[in-house]
Amino acid sequence: MDCDFLIIGGGIAGASAGAALAPEGRVVLWEAEDAFGYHASGRSAALFEESYGLAPVIALNKASKAAHAAQGWVSPRGLMVVGLEGEEAGFDADLSHMAIDVIPVREARERVPILSSAVTRTAYDSEAFDLDTDAMLQHGLRAIAAAQTGQRVTSVMPIPGGWQVRASDAEITARQIVNAAGPWADQVAVLAGVMPLGLMPLRRSMARLRAPGGRDVKAWPMMLGVGESWYAKPDAGALIVSPAEEAPCDPMDAYADDMTLAEGLARYQDAVTETVTRPLSTWAGLRTFTPDRCLALGASEVSGFWWCAGQGGYGVQTAPAASRMLADLIAGRAPELDAQTVAALDPGRFR
Structure with missing residues (x-):
């Protein structure tokens, strides 16, 4: 052999x-x-969030945490769930299975100063980490x-x-x-x-945006829309924003769907004050589920x-x-x- x-x-x-x-x-x-x-x-998106997934996945997350830390693969990030007016039920549903604490919107704006007036509820988990x-x-x-x-x-x-x-x-x-x-x-x-x-390979599109208003975003948490309808995460001085879609796709070198990406960017736009600019780049990946x-x-x-x-x-x-x-x-x-x-x-x- x-x-x-x-x-x-x-x-x-x-x-x-x-x-x-x-x-x-x-x-x-x-x-x-x-x-x-x-x-x-x-x-x-390379985030470690212990409570993300179904029970067997969470068990794997918990069992992996020490190894990530021991190898130096993690760095502080934090995760913030952002709820808009009218999304109260979905916000409560998200928190029901995530180990994350409700925080005042005022405190959330101290962490991410571009949150719009449409944001009415926020929650934050400090135990979410970037993964190398x-x-x-x-x-x-x-x-x-x-x-x-x-x-x-x-x-x-x-x-x-x-x-x-x-x-x-x-x-x-x-x-x-x-x-x-x-x-x-x-x-x-x-x-x-x-x-x-x-x-089932499922496509997920992403866009890389300039830092809103030229701000320093490196200490901002990852932001997650209610029902994982979008997310935004600091990355090397910019923001990556995704509509978090799950579109069935054949195995392939995936590419972003422009219409889906535009819809996701619009959902992100509702939560922030800074106008979304033309993406610096776009791409997609396949998340393959049983x-x-x-x-x-x-x-x-x-x-x-x-x-x-x-x-x-x-x-x-x-x-x-x-x-x-x-x-x-x-x-x-x-x-x-x-x-x-x-x-x-x-x-x-x-x-």
């Missing part, structure tokens, strides 16, 4: 899984694009024996004791495969004769083929705990997470 573990997919999920498996044997990672972290990992996705990615890649770009998988065949996998200009044999191919993970599974999960919107971490029905997929919008913040759990399962160890969470993340729930 050329390797013990072949990781297919070079985003945060694949790099983290490979690093967690490195003590168990030789790991090779193949990424289809010409750069690691090219798709969702490189286009993430590039540092996370490089940390994972350094632990892997061999990581290669430009290797788009074309064939996955079972052989005695493992797998033979081909890409456009390479061939490798591996004892086990970890499918971390993001939006393409179902396609990789079909190549291997594994039942797909029914993954049918129940929880990750798929664990064995497939075919021996030696493992899922690390369906990260949705949670892949960066859950990566430390998700990769540890997957490595434990592959190595035959009991995961640190409770049995109920492990079962809720088991890909077998879709069979």
Whole structure:
């Protein structure tokens, strides 16, 4: 065998899984694009918010928090929920499942001075942090024996004791495969004769705006509209603003939808006093969910083929705990997470 573990997919999920498996044997990672972290990992809002997601996702968040801090991947940001007049019910619904405190609008304006008079309710969580996705990615890649770009998988065949996998200009044999191919993970599974999960890639558009009124925005929190109808986040002296849409999309190099982006910018505009200017740039990413919107971490029905997929919008913040759990399962160890969470993340729930 050329390797013990072949990781297919070079985003945060694949790099983290490979690093967690490195003590168990030789790991090779193949990424289809010409750069690691090219798709969702490189286009993430990169925020750690412990209470973001369903219960199994929150369990992964909680189990990842210490690792993020120990590695120095987090920096202070804060999260503010912004409610307009008429959005009271939605505001209360958001707070019902988020560990976040209501604050006076006056205090919110001290943090973000451009909030408009239409803002009537605000809440704030100081325990939300920026995540350094590039540092996370490089940390994972350094632990892997061999990581290669430009290797788009074309064939996955079972052989005695493992797998033979081909890409456009390479061939490798591996004892086990970890499918971390993001939006393409179902396609990789079909190549291997594994039942797909029914993954749903959903597009999310973003615009980069000049700092409103030339202000220094570096200390502003991330702002979230009620019902996640938009968000805005400081980024390198500017603001990234998203309509936070979830538009079904085929696996692809996603691009922003101009109409959807305009609608999202209009919702953001309602909450602020500064007029929205022409974006400096726009882009989009794909957030790939399983049918129940929880990750798929664990064995497939075919021996030696493992899922690390369906990260949705949670892949960066859950990566430390998700990769540890997957490595434990592959190595035959009991995961640190409770049995109920492990079962809720088991890909077998879709069979």
